[in-house]
Amino acid sequence: MKPIKKRLLTPGPTMVPERVLEALSRPTLYHRSPEFKEIFLETRKLLKEVMRTEGEPLILTSSGTGAMEAAVANLFEPGDSAVVVVGGKFGQRWEELCRVHGVHPVVVSVEWGKAVDLKDVERALSENPGVKGVLVQICETSTGTVHDVRGIGELLKNFPEALLIADGITAYGVYDIPTDEWGIDVAITGSQKALMTPPGLAVITLNERAVNRLVESPKTYYFNLKKELKQQQKGQTAYTTATNLVVALNEALKMIVEEGVESVARRHSLLAEATRAGVKALGLELLSNSPANGVTAVLSPEGVNGQDVVKVARERYGITIAGGQEHLKGKIFRLSHMGYVDQFDVLTGLEVVELALKELGYDRFNFGDSVKAAMEVFYSSNL
Numbered sequence: 001m002k003p004i005k006k007r008l009l010t011p012g013p014t015m016v017p018e019r020v021l022e023a024l025s026r027p028t029l030y031h032r033s034p035e036f037k038e039i040f041l042e043t044r045k046l047l048k049e050v051m052r053t054e055g056e057p058l059i060l061t062s063s064g065t066g067a068m069e070a071a072v073a074n075l076f077e078p079g080d081s082a083v084v085v086v087g088g089k090f091g092q093r094w095e096e097l098c099r100v101h102g103v104h105p106v107v108v109s110v111e112w113g114k115a116v117d118l119k120d121v122e123r124a125l126s127e128n129p130g131v132k133g134v135l136v137q138i139c140e141t142s143t144g145t146v147h148d149v150r151g152i153g154e155l156l157k158n159f160p161e162a163l164l165i166a167d168g169i170t171a172y173g174v175y176d177i178p179t180d181e182w183g184i185d186v187a188i189t190g191s192q193k194a195l196m197t198p199p200g201l202a203v204i205t206l207n208e209r210a211v212n213r214l215v216e217s218p219k220t221y222y223f224n225l226k227k228e229l230k231q232q233q234k235g236q237t238a239y240t241t242a243t244n245l246v247v248a249l250n251e252a253l254k255m256i257v258e259e260g261v262e263s264v265a266r267r268h269s270l271l272a273e274a275t276r277a278g279v280k281a282l283g284l285e286l287l288s289n290s291p292a293n294g295v296t297a298v299l300s301p302e303g304v305n306g307q308d309v310v311k312v313a314r315e316r317y318g319i320t321i322a323g324g325q326e327h328l329k330g331k332i333f334r335l336s337h338m339g340y341v342d343q344f345d346v347l348t349g350l351e352v353v354e355l356a357l358k359e360l361g362y363d364r365f366n367f368g369d370s371v372k373a374a375m376e377v378f379y380s381s382n383l
């Protein structure tokens, strides 16, 4: 049977709800029109609600990395130091961005798949007085690991000079994160993950402390956050934003608010729990010791290359899951369950994993084992 439906179970871009696609297809608005200004201001308000912050959300026209770069370029001076948690591909990105912008990275190295040990962060801070910030992922997507950012926020009470800058690109819209309460000064997210919108927009929020730290002339013309802030407070952007995407994001955020941020988080927690139960029922293990609720990284069984699982799923069944990156390539595959995902998507993802594994010669399970385990989780949850 040839696949006639394409399903996206990757950790970004993710599936986009019909309602958001409809919004995306509306006629393009002029970015300086009163009509768009109203939508833009409302979108900023919705972001504050979903991200639970009183800070200033800035919507940038770029993928998530653009917001990460904007953070490094606008909140540090060349020569400053920052503690960087590196436990995967995206932690590495923070480190690389620091180097590009002349910021000295004090690297807290974490084995890929492990959550950072708070003691290591504390040591890095104590041994490097004057550090201006801590750069971390809330969820390290490449390993499906959630870090204890709340704990880092607690630690930073003793290091008031350091801003907490959290990449929450696969955390916002997955978890209910009280950004301000956790002491996150700068939070970052992007449109194409749990926010259920196509790729192309990034978000960076700044609390008052962060606003006061914005440098006067950052070494970037396009991502000048001081300039953006001034414009965005008025419902404008410094340059032409992707107006159709903003309209789509507005719709997606309304969907999250209507479902309720807490309910959205509960749904993700359940989807993740069912996915974990499903793969374990196949005799497989998770990569992470602190598995995230947006994406599950699964160790490929002995003798099976994780990339082949991905290939069979896509080519034979039309279902896109993700492989591993760098040294994890071939060793893992990743099933995403963030954004516009329900229990039936999870069951489909598990089924395709079963089919691919059988085809690739791993057969220490019976068809349906993973689905059964996942269904039991769903059935007993009463959600």
Ligand SMILES: *Cc1c(COP(=O)(O)O)cnc(C)c1O
Binding pocket: 012, 063, 064, 065, 066, 090, 137, 139, 140, 141, 167, 169, 170, 190, 193
């Ligand atoms: C997807 C992602 C990013 C941003 O990647 P882009 O391709 O630039 O959107 C950054 N951090 C994490 C944790 C991510 O999952």
